[in-house]
Amino acid sequence: MGAQHRRPNLDREDYTVPMGSALGQAFGRYENLTLLGRGGMGEVYRAHDPELGREVAIKVMLDATPEFLARFRREAQVIARLTHPNVVQVYDFGVNGSGKSYFVMELVQGTSLDKVMRERGRLPPTEAVRLARQAAEGLGVAHRAGIVHRDVKPSNLIVDANGHVKIVDFGIARIQDAGQQLTNVAMLMGTPGYMAPEQAMGRTVDQRADIYALGLTLFEMLSGCPPFVADDPISLVVKNAQEPLPSETLRSLGIAEPLVCLIEQMGAKEPDSRPQSCEAVISALDALLVAAEAPTVTPPIPDGARSVSATPFVDLGGSVAVPPSLGRARSSGFLLAMIGVAACVLAAVVVQVARKPSPAPGWC
Numbered sequence: 427m428g429a430q431h432r433r434p435n436l437d438r439e440d441y442t443v444p445m446g447s448a449l450g451q452a453f454g455r456y457e458n459l460t461l462l463g464r465g466g467m468g469e470v471y472r473a474h475d476p477e478l479g480r481e482v483a484i485k486v487m488l489d490a491t492p493e494f495l496a497r498f499r500r501e502a503q504v505i506a507r508l509t510h511p512n513v514v515q516v517y518d519f520g521v522n523g524s525g526k527s528y529f530v531m532e533l534v535q536g537t538s539l540d541k542v543m544r545e546r547g548r549l550p551p552t553e554a555v556r557l558a559r560q561a562a563e564g565l566g567v568a569h570r571a572g573i574v575h576r577d578v579k580p581s582n583l584i585v586d587a588n589g590h591v592k593i594v595d596f597g598i599a600r601i602q603d604a605g606q607q608l609t610n611v612a613m614l615m616g617t618p619g620y621m622a623p624e625q626a627m628g629r630t631v632d633q634r635a636d637i638y639a640l641g642l643t644l645f646e647m648l649s650g651c652p653p654f655v656a657d658d659p660i661s662l663v664v665k666n667a668q669e670p671l672p673s674e675t676l677r678s679l680g681i682a683e684p685l686v687c688l689i690e691q692m693g694a695k696e697p698d699s700r701p702q703s704c705e706a707v708i709s710a711l712d713a714l715l716v717a718a719e720a721p722t723v724t725p726p727i728p729d730g731a732r733s734v735s736a737t738p739f740v741d742l743g744g745s746v747a748v749p750p751s752l753g754r755a756r757s758s759g760f761l762l763a764m765i766g767v768a769a770c771v772l773a774a775v776v777v778q779v780a781r782k783p784s785p786a787p788g789w790c
């Protein structure tokens with residue numbers, strides 16, 4: 427498979443704080459820490475719980491500002507409210523002797539989806555749809571509990587050896603109708619390459635922002651590359667909010683038209699044009715899976731989807747032609763939105779600096 431299909435490596439090896447900086451410290455009764463991963467808010471370690479005789483994951487807060495501490499504590503509380511096989515479980519919360527906050531989670535024996543894609547390139551459509559469906563199940567439970575994740579992306583989905591998905595990282599989740607609002611205008615949160623336009627504009631977001639990000643994640647699973655890539659986070663926020671989803675890339679790869687249409691809807695710039703709930707996304711994905719298993723049957727058209735003829739999934743394994751450029755013509759309908767985006771770009775950069783301090787090889 428050509429390098430063009432490989433997503434940029436966004437690992438945090440370029441971070442200024444040394445990886446594994448919490449190693450050697452005690453975290454409650456948990457022992458034998460080994461580094462599992464690192465994101466914008468903290469480091470995640472594998473550890474042993476001698477009391478209960480099981481392996482666990484411990485997320486340690488790296489940044490100690492009061493805002494981030496509050497957010498970190500709340501992340502643990504948010505996850506603790508959710509019980510679902512597709513959402514990571516939280517077991518415990520604590521502060522160690524050095525004042526570092528941490529919470530203890532179930533250890534997911536798997537690989538984050540971004541790493542899976544870096545290793546394997548794009549995924550076969552049926553597999554991608556099944557993974558997205560599980561993510562939609564977990565997100566649906568969060569949404570029904572009034573929680574919007576707001577940072578759905580491949581590195582926040584862990585896939586185990588059986589293809590089971592767990593959603594992690596509710597660090598910037600929004601609790602709808604909560605009195606306390608941790609995010610203000612100056613602290614726009616999210617990841618530029620997956621952020622729904624309304625989130626980039628600093629508007630209040632609902633579950634449809636997660637549906638947008640899941641649509642972009644599904645796009646990436648199918649193509650091996652994020653739909654929007656830019657040299658810097660500012661251009662990426664603008665591109666994501668303004669440019670249409672480059673769905674011709676998916677068509678050129680032979681992805682079935684109903685699946686492309688669903689991704690176009692999920693990635694619609696206007697929240698009203700997207701599937702309105704994860705349940706709607708799940709029914710649409712189920713219809714596609716049924717159609718994939720019986721390709722001669724025309725699948726039911728998902729909620730509001732454009733009518734298209736049934737096309738079986740195409741196995742995309744092996745090498746294929748390089749997709750056309752991701753660039754597409756500007757949509758004049760979003761010029762006004764651009765003004766809002768521009769106003770928020772500075773704030774977005776502030777957040778990105780917090781979540782990704784050093785330049786990465788490509789922003790997505």
Ligand SMILES: Nc1ncnc2c1ncn2[C@@H]1O[C@H](COP(=O)(O)OP(=O)(O)O)[C@@H](O)[C@H]1O
Nearest residue numbers: 463464465466467468470483533534538581595
């Ligand atoms: N419960 C877990 N079990 C195993 N690995 C995990 C777990 N939680 C997170 N990870 C790994 O750690 C990485 C960073 O975790 P995440 O919660 O996304 O942190 P951040 O908020 O810093 O982005 C994930 O991409 C994943 O690889």
Ligand SMILES: [Mg+2]
Nearest residue numbers: 465581582595
């Ligand atoms: Mg993360």
